[in-house]
Amino acid sequence: xxxxxxxxxVTSNDESDLVASDGSLNNKMLTxxxxxxxxxxxxxxxxxxxxxxxxxxxxxxxxxxLVETRPMxxxxxxxxPPPDSLWRRYSEFELLRxxxxxxxxxxxxxxxxxxxxxxxxxxxxxxxxxPDFVERRRIGxxxxxxxxxxxxxxxxxxxxxxxxxxxxxxxxMLYETGFQAKADSRxxxxxxxxxxxxxxxxxxxxxHYSDGLQSHTSQLLRARTRVADRLYAVxxxxxxxxxxxxxxxxxxxxxxxxxxxxxxxMDAYAASVDDILExxxxxxxxxxxxxxxxxxxxxxxxxxELSQFELEMASQDLISKKQQRExxxxxxxxxxxxxxxxxxxxxxxxxxxxxxxxxxxxELIAEGEETVKxxxxxxxxxxxxxxxxxxxxxxxxxxxxxEALINYAFMQITMCKKGIQVWNNxxxxxxxx
Amino acid sequence: MSxxxxxxxxxxxxxxxxxxxxxxxxxxxxLSPGPDVTISAEKDKEPGLANGTPLEISSPxxxxxxxxxxxxxxxxxxxxxxxxxxxxxxxxxxxxxxxKKHVSTMETYITYRVSTKTTRIEFDLPExxxxxxxxxxxxxxxxxEDxxxxxxxxxxxxxxxxxxxxxxxxxxxxxxxxxxxxxxxxxVADHPVLSFNPHLNAFLTAKDLNKRQGLALLxxxxxxxKNVAGGYKLRARPAEFCAMGEYLDMFSQKLxxxxxxxxxxxxxxxxxxxxxxxxxxxxxxWAGSEEQLQRPLEGVAGCVTTSCGALEDLSDNMSQDFLPVxxxxxxxxxxxxxxxxxxxQVQAEYEGRLEAAVLRKQEDRTPIPVEVEKxxxxxxxxxxxxxxxxxxxxxxxxxxxxxxxxxxADKNISYYEKSQAAWESLITLLQEKQTEDKTSETN
Numbered sequence: 001x002x003x004x005x006x007x008x009x010v011t012s013n014d015e016s017d018l019v020a021s022d023g024s025l026n027n028k029m030l031t032x033x034x035x036x037x038x039x040x041x042x043x044x045x046x047x048x049x050x051x052x053x054x055x056x057x058x059x060x061x062x063x064x065x066l067v068e069t070r071p072m073x074x075x076x077x078x079x080x081p082p083p084d085s086l087w088r089r090y091s092e093f094e095l096l097r098x099x100x101x102x103x104x105x106x107x108x109x110x111x112x113x114x115x116x117x118x119x120x121x122x123x124x125x126x127x128x129x130x131p132d133f134v135e136r137r138r139i140g141x142x143x144x145x146x147x148x149x150x151x152x153x154x155x156x157x158x159x160x161x162x163x164x165x166x167x168x169x170x171x172x173m174l175y176e177t178g179f180q181a182k183a184d185s186r187x188x189x190x191x192x193x194x195x196x197x198x199x200x201x202x203x204x205x206x207x208h209y210s211d212g213l214q215s216h217t218s219q220l221l222r223a224r225t226r227v228a229d230r231l232y233a234v235x236x237x238x239x240x241x242x243x244x245x246x247x248x249x250x251x252x253x254x255x256x257x258x259x260x261x262x263x264x265x266m267d268a269y270a271a272s273v274d275d276i277l278e279x280x281x282x283x284x285x286x287x288x289x290x291x292x293x294x295x296x297x298x299x300x301x302x303x304x305e306l307s308q309f310e311l312e313m314a315s316q317d318l319i320s321k322k323q324q325r326e327x328x329x330x331x332x333x334x335x336x337x338x339x340x341x342x343x344x345x346x347x348x349x350x351x352x353x354x355x356x357x358x359x360x361x362x363e364l365i366a367e368g369e370e371t372v373k374x375x376x377x378x379x380x381x382x383x384x385x386x387x388x389x390x391x392x393x394x395x396x397x398x399x400x401x402x403e404a405l406i407n408y409a410f411m412q413i414t415m416c417k418k419g420i421q422v423w424n425n426x427x428x429x430x431x432x433x
Numbered sequence: 434m435s436x437x438x439x440x441x442x443x444x445x446x447x448x449x450x451x452x453x454x455x456x457x458x459x460x461x462x463x464l465s466p467g468p469d470v471t472i473s474a475e476k477d478k479e480p481g482l483a484n485g486t487p488l489e490i491s492s493p494x495x496x497x498x499x500x501x502x503x504x505x506x507x508x509x510x511x512x513x514x515x516x517x518x519x520x521x522x523x524x525x526x527x528x529x530x531x532x533k534k535h536v537s538t539m540e541t542y543i544t545y546r547v548s549t550k551t552t553r554i555e556f557d558l559p560e561x562x563x564x565x566x567x568x569x570x571x572x573x574x575x576x577x578e579d580x581x582x583x584x585x586x587x588x589x590x591x592x593x594x595x596x597x598x599x600x601x602x603x604x605x606x607x608x609x610x611x612x613x614x615x616x617x618x619x620x621v622a623d624h625p626v627l628s629f630n631p632h633l634n635a636f637l638t639a640k641d642l643n644k645r646q647g648l649a650l651l652x653x654x655x656x657x658x659k660n661v662a663g664g665y666k667l668r669a670r671p672a673e674f675c676a677m678g679e680y681l682d683m684f685s686q687k688l689x690x691x692x693x694x695x696x697x698x699x700x701x702x703x704x705x706x707x708x709x710x711x712x713x714x715x716x717x718x719w720a721g722s723e724e725q726l727q728r729p730l731e732g733v734a735g736c737v738t739t740s741c742g743a744l745e746d747l748s749d750n751m752s753q754d755f756l757p758v759x760x761x762x763x764x765x766x767x768x769x770x771x772x773x774x775x776x777x778q779v780q781a782e783y784e785g786r787l788e789a790a791v792l793r794k795q796e797d798r799t800p801i802p803v804e805v806e807k808x809x810x811x812x813x814x815x816x817x818x819x820x821x822x823x824x825x826x827x828x829x830x831x832x833x834x835x836x837x838x839x840x841x842a843d844k845n846i847s848y849y850e851k852s853q854a855a856w857e858s859l860i861t862l863l864q865e866k867q868t869e870d871k872t873s874e875t876n
Contacts, residue, residue, distance in 0.1 A: 248687040400869075433834065
């Protein structure tokens with residue numbers, strides 16, 4: 001996808017002429033395909049604990065994250081202004097994401113880091129307040145913003161811009177868009193899945209693929225947790241060698257020094273597993289991101305099914321209305337209908353009534369045809385855009401996961417090297433025994 | 434010889450078969466622990482002390498023990514070349530190998546080939562090859578203990594295995610046992626006194642080991658030690674033997690702890706292995722549903738599998754080579770503690786008899802009987818043998834554990850090296866793929 005690199009900064013503060021009908025920024029200098037990230041440096045710099053009263057006046061502790069932004073052009077010019085910054089809570093990120101999902105139903109919206117710590121191997125804390133968890137969440141939130149801000153479609157969104165620049169009043173602005181009403185009920189979406197007659201074949205394939213992706217990544221995360229638990233145990237038990245070698249060295253003459261030193265290396269070995277597994281959490285986070293991405297992909301496919309279903313309903317409705325018109329016009333009852341029955345039983349209506357009914361029907365049919373045309377266009381557009389974004393997603397996924405696997409391999413090599421070093425050190429001590 | 438005169442050397446009860454068959458000659462034998470029997474070839478080589486005093490011993494083993502004593506103590510070079518010896522020239526080489534299964538109507542059992550190469554004159558031929566089963570080794574050990582009670586006899590691997598729990602005929606079990614039997618025999622063959630024991634000779638050379646024959650070969654010292662009267666209480670154990678006992682207790686305890694730790698590690702590694710295998714399988718399964726990612730995912734699955742194999746090797750090595758040696762040492766320590774206890778008994782008997790004799794002398798001027806002097810000789814003989822064997826055992830122990838622990842380190846290093854190699858080759862593969870992808874993109 002060709003992206004024009006434009007180093008413009010958003011200078012206008014007048015929001016009214018900024019916003020187009022679909023919520024995207026209407027800055028004249030903006031073109032389709034340039035993205036926010038080119039114009040603005042974004043990062044989630046810090047995290048802090050806050051205390052306050054929540055909606056039901058209960059005292060709660062929560063974490064806020066510092067979102068910093070700097071216009072790119074000032075950096076390019078060599079000036080180094082301090083960044084603009086504001087504090088956001090996780091729930092505000094969630095709100096933004098939900099808004100984007102509703103507003104762009106055909107886009108695979110990047111996921112947020114997990115709400116609660118899952119796939120936790122036993123030593124790791126499942127506490128949301130744990131500093132390591134908060135740190136990984138900070139990275140995840142930054143990742144989310146970077147992905148959204150570099151997306152060709154999402155990055156143009158006005159609410160995103162306000163999220164990054166308007167600390168207070170952003171929520172109210174968001175609610176005013178009325179997006180929550182547009183959110184689909186899950187029941188409707190689910191029933192559409194079952195009742196849709198001719199779903200988009202390729203999107204159905206993608207849906208199956210995303211199911212697979214979700215299943216595989218969650219299996220992998222679970223298996224990794226179990227492996228981590230076991231690895232931890234293996235390393236830690238070696239620490240016992242440290243103690244017993246030390247005790248043993250006390251009763252030996254020539255062997256004492258070697259044993260004592262070797263014992264220290266065994267202790268070091270046991271301790272080394274903590275860093276190893278902490279490092280691996282980053283890999284797990286990358287897998288978790290794609291686990292969530294799978295959900296996002298499925299959401300897009302489902303939305304399309306819903307659209308398709310509505311289209312089919314509308315078409316069905318149109319067909320039946322046309323049939324009614326035909327019956328009314330020709331007097332021939334093709335199919336069984338209540339009208340036909342009552343006609344038979346009670347005789348047909350007066351011609352004036354028939355005329356009135358016919359003209360009403362014509363109106364409805366005209367409307368219906370419009371609706372079907374709109375919905376068909378919508379459906380096709382949705383399918384096209386979804387397909388394009390899914391291709392984009394697939395490429396990104398392949399690159400990201402390959403990168404992740406390479407990093408994982410490097411982690412394993414580091415672990416092996418550390419192990420070799422420790423055992424070599426111990427071996428030297430043993431040789432001096 | 435007066436009671437209390439210092440005795441020489443660490444050698445006891447060395448007898449040729451011919452001597453032993455004439456028990457009546459015992460009365461005429463001097464109290465010296467050294468055998469009177471001379472072996473003609475060695476007579477010319479009889480060493481003397483630096484001041485020219487001739488030594489009363491003439492068995493080649495005790496001569497070379499003396500020689501090594503006069504040499505530098507604890508020569509590390511010697512240890513490196515000859516982990517079991519103390520710098521003596523080796524003239525008896527034994528090996529245990531070639532296990533074979535024998536099936537008869539009554540029982541099934543394994544025999545091992547015992548090969549001997551020697552230049553010693555006690556042996557009629559320079560080479561022997563016989564087949565022996567575990568029972569035969571057990572017989573030998575009992576005979577050695579009985580006939581040389583003042584010496585530390587190396588242990589055998591465990592006799593009893595629970596049928597159904599351990600497969601007595603599995604390759605691993607047989608191999609582990611064979612290595613332990615080989616070690617046992619080598620330690621005996623390297624011992625300056627035990628290696629001359631006629632039972633060993635019979636074990637190494639006889640076509641059919643008639644185990645009943647053993648009864649006639651009991652040595653004089655052996656007999657006398659066996660017949661130590663009980664019921665004497667030890668007054669004061671010499672400090673060095675106290676120290677030995679304490680050391681053995683503590684060392685045995687440490688070994689027990691190490692054994693438990695090693696077993697725990699094996700258990701944890703086994704669980705880790707199970708989870709790791711499943712983990713690898715998930716990567717494979719995922720690869721099936723991907724296109725671009727198929728090769729990388731398969732690659733990771735492959736590395737995990739390689740690591741699993743390497744881990745299995747490590748665990749097998751530890752359970753087959755490491756744990757048996759630990760257990761063997763625990764058995765060794767047990768038998769050593771028995772020897773220490775016997776020494777205590779011998780000393781107690783001497784002290785008891787001495788006290789009684791002294792009292793009687795005070796009463797009616799009866800001279801101290803010869804038996805009491807004999808007891809004193811026994812004590813000193815025992816002490817000397819034990820001290821020499823202790824030194825030897827300490828040296829061997831140091832070598833053995835150096836080897837054992839270095840081996841453990843090596844096996845762990847090998848495991849990590851194998852795993853690292855697999856992951857490194859995967860990275861090369863994946864990075865090549867990355868550049869491929871990039872070039873195809875720009876094209």
